[in-house]
Each structure stands twice: as structure tokens, then as C-alpha cells.
Amino acid sequence: MTAPTGDGPVEQYLDEMFDRLAGTGPAGRRMLAEAESHLLAAVEDGRDRGLDAEAAEREAIARFGTVTTVVRHVPVATGEVRQRLRHLLSVVWVAAGAVLLWWGGSGVITWLLSGPWTRLLIATDRFGAQPDMCERPWVPLNPAVDCFTQYREYLNLLPHGGDRDTYPWVAVGGVAVLVAWLIVRRVTALGTPRMILLSVPFGLAALVLTTYGVLGVFHQAQNWALSYLVAGLFAAGTSVAALVNRNAAPDQARGGISR
Amino acid sequence: MDVRGHLDLLLLAVLADAGPVHGYAVITALRDRSDGAFDVPEGTVYPALHRLERAGLVVSRWEQAAPRRRRVYELTREGREARVAKQSEWRRFVDGVQAVLGPAATQVPA
Structure with a gap:
């Protein structure tokens, strides 16, 4: 031969x-x-x-x-095209749910942690005003709001701020999107996306946000440090979860042919 | 010579005469029987055979013949009928063209 x-x-x-x-x-x-x-x-x-x-x-x-x-004489398999479209839809669907959950969840967790964080900042003068700044002779800008509440409002809930009331709804929306995807995947041939497509961007975001947050804590513990830390750790958790589940996708789309 | 549009008939004719035969032999027969006139890219014959198979005119199977595995093609009953029909159609086309061109068209220019 x-x-x-x-x-x-x-x-x-x-x-x-x-x-x-x-x-x-x-x-x-x-x-x-x-x-x-x-x-x-x-x-x-x-x-x-x-x-x-x-x-x-x-x-x-x-x-x-x-x-x-x-x-060019070999036809593209119809099944392959459909499978790719399903895969694309699945990727976009899961990514949308994950981003909503990450954004909303980070805001909610940051808000929940903002109480002790604010007390810590006040106690250690991390707002940069003066020690024991809620003690006399502190003069509130708004007499109707106590010192703690006012400083708590100074915290950024997420790296770019935002209205905290929307975060729970955004998080719930993210969960709803992901649950809907799980249900649709069970009853249709939607397929499971390659989780590495989620893991990598969330991992990179986690690296940047967490680094920024840690620098904030050790440098001056600015009012934005907590939100960066929470968002970064949440992104890291999402990235790890996607990585762990990457092998739990037996029906991944495969674009190539095998020899 | 461009055989686009006629390749199906040519392949059906070769398969009808040669019986079960692998793709390489189909292509060789096509080239030899046309005295090299049908110089198609050989690789394009396989998708044409696959198309005929999808149309139910040809069946194929892998055959482990020394020294390597080859896919053997064979006409189905529908393929034989299609060959007869396409050949008749071709004959009418040739006759029509011949009638239009006239007797002078058969003379080889000096």
C-alpha cells in the first residue's frame, strides 16, 4: 500500500x-x-x-x-447549522442570565455587607474625615439622617454605583432566565453551551475587580472597595462554577469533523 | 469540455455499464471513455455521486478490498430508470440541436 x-x-x-x-x-x-x-x-x-x-x-x-x-460541492449539514444556532442561542441565554444574576446578586450582597463595612470605616476613619467622626462635634449635612445611614449611603454598591432598589429585581431576573433555560433545555434539543465561554470572561473580570478591591482595602479602604471585592468574588465563583460544569455538557456542539 | 449539467447522466451511464464499482474506477472510466474530453476535477465527482445517492438513484457501501477500503457505488432500479429517461432526453436534445445546425454542422472543418 x-x-x-x-x-x-x-x-x-x-x-x-x-x-x-x-x-x-x-x-x-x-x-x-x-x-x-x-x-x-x-x-x-x-x-x-x-x-x-x-x-x-x-x-x-x-x-x-x-x-x-x-x-464547495459538499453541502453543509442542515443538522450542523441548526446545532450551531441552538448552541449560539444557548450561549447567549446562559450568559444573559449569568450576567444579570452576577450584577444583581453583587448589588444585593454588597448592600447586606454595607452595614458592618460602614461601621468599620467609621471606626477606623477610612472615610478620611476624622476619628470617631460620628461623635460630637459631627454636624450632619441632613439633620433628618443619622451619621451611620449617611455614611452608608456613600458606599458604592457596585463598581459604577447604581440604584440599589433595582438589584434584587435584576438578580431575580437572572435566576428566572437561568431557570427558564434549564426547563427549555430539558424539553427541547437546545443543548448546553461550552461553559468555558462563560468561565473565561468571568474569570478575567474576577481578576481585575478583586485586585482593585484588595488594593482598595489595603490602601485606603475607599468606599468603593467593598463593591469591587464582592463583584470580583461573585465573578470568581461564577467562573469556577462554569469550569466545574464544563464536563457536564455531553451534547456540546461540535463544529468540526473527525478523522 | 464543461460537463456541468450533464454529469449526472454521465455517471449514471458509467455505473449502468460498469456495475458495482468504486469512485476511482468511475472517474477513470469517465476519462477513458471520453478520450480525455471530460476533464473534470476528479474530486467533484464524489459530491455528485453523493447527490445521486441522496436522490435514491445510487446506493453505496464500504468494501475492504486490498490494499485499502473503498466505497463501491451501484445503480438502484430508480437509477436505471433515470438513466434511460435522461438518455432519451439527451437524445432528443442532440437531435434538436442537430436539426437546427443542419447537415453542415457534422462536417469537420478543413
Whole structure:
């Protein structure tokens, strides 16, 4: 049996064809197998006519046609297209739910922790006014609001602030979106996205936000440090959860063909 | 020579005459029987065979023949009927063209 050399023209041709047949499914796999069988037979014929291996491979390829010419005759599998669209929908759906939950959840947790955090800042003069700044002679800007409440309002709930009343609803919306995705996935062929697509961006966000928050704590513990820490740790948790579940997706979309 | 639009008939004709045969032999027969006139990129014949199979005109199976595995193609009954129908259609087309061109068209220019 005449086999193509490891890096010979036929092998390179088949490698290129393999890449270009991505998304064609069974039709592409069959085309690739038949192309290999055909080219090997053609090379054998060429060798029988006295050509050396290199020339025989080049002639076989020339007669077979360029990869572009051949591949454009292989139909893209309808199932593959549908599977890709389902995968895309699934990715967008889960990402939307995760982002809503992260944003809203971070705001809610930050608000819950804001009480002790504010007391800590007041006790340690981290607002930069004066020690024991809620003691006399503190003069409230708004006499109707006590010192603690006023300083608590200075905290940023999230890195870019925001109205805290919306956070619970955003978080609930995120949970609802994710629950809806779980239900739809069970009753349809929606599929599970590649969790690495969630894990990487959330991991990067976690790195930046947590670093910023930690710097804030050790530097001056500004009023934004808590929100950055919470948002960063929440993002880290989301990233790890996605990473842990990455293998729990047996029906991942696979765009390529296998050889 | 461009055989687009006629490749199906040519493949059906080769398969009808050759019987169960693998793709490489189909292509070789196509080239030999046309004296090299039908110089199609050989790789495009396989998608055409696959299309005929999807249409139910051809069936195929892998065959482990030395020295390698090959896919063997064979006409179905519908394929044989399609070949006859397409051949008749082609004959009428040729006759029509011939009638339009007239007897002079058959003369080889000096």
C-alpha cells in the first residue's frame, strides 16, 4: 500500500481539506475518506507509470482539483447549522442570565455587607474625615439622617454605583432566565453551551475587580472597595462554577469533523 | 469540455455499464471513455455521486478490498430508470440541436 508521506503534498492536501470541511458533518467525513482513498490509488497509478513519489502525489492532487473546488460541492449539514444556532442561542441565554444574576446578586450582597463595612470605616476613619467622626462635634449635612445611614449611603454598591432598589429585581431576573433555560433545555434539543465561554470572561473580570478591591482595602479602604471585592468574588465563583460544569455538557456542539 | 449539467447522466451511464464499482474506477472510466474530453476535477465527482445517492438513484457501501477500503457505488432500479429517461432526453436534445445546425454542422472543418 502506498501511503502518503507524513508531510507530503497529499497529506498536506488532506489536512487542508479536513480543516475546510468543518461543519459538513457526515458528508464531510465521507468526502475526506473517499478523497484519501482516491488520492492513494492515483498515486499508485502514477508510480506504476514511472513517476517518483513526489511527482505522483502532485499529479494526483492536480487532477483531483483544488480543495476549494471540491469542498464547495459538499453541502453543509442542515443538522450542523441548526446545532450551531441552538448552541449560539444557548450561549447567549446562559450568559444573559449569568450576567444579570452576577450584577444583581453583587448589588444585593454588597448592600447586606454595607452595614458592618460602614461601621468599620467609621471606626477606623477610612472615610478620611476624622476619628470617631460620628461623635460630637459631627454636624450632619441632613439633620433628618443619622451619621451611620449617611455614611452608608456613600458606599458604592457596585463598581459604577447604581440604584440599589433595582438589584434584587435584576438578580431575580437572572435566576428566572437561568431557570427558564434549564426547563427549555430539558424539553427541547437546545443543548448546553461550552461553559468555558462563560468561565473565561468571568474569570478575567474576577481578576481585575478583586485586585482593585484588595488594593482598595489595603490602601485606603475607599468606599468603593467593598463593591469591587464582592463583584470580583461573585465573578470568581461564577467562573469556577462554569469550569466545574464544563464536563457536564455531553451534547456540546461540535463544529468540526473527525478523522 | 464543461460537463456541468450533464454529469449526472454521465455517471449514471458509467455505473449502468460498469456495475458495482468504486469512485476511482468511475472517474477513470469517465476519462477513458471520453478520450480525455471530460476533464473534470476528479474530486467533484464524489459530491455528485453523493447527490445521486441522496436522490435514491445510487446506493453505496464500504468494501475492504486490498490494499485499502473503498466505497463501491451501484445503480438502484430508480437509477436505471433515470438513466434511460435522461438518455432519451439527451437524445432528443442532440437531435434538436442537430436539426437546427443542419447537415453542415457534422462536417469537420478543413
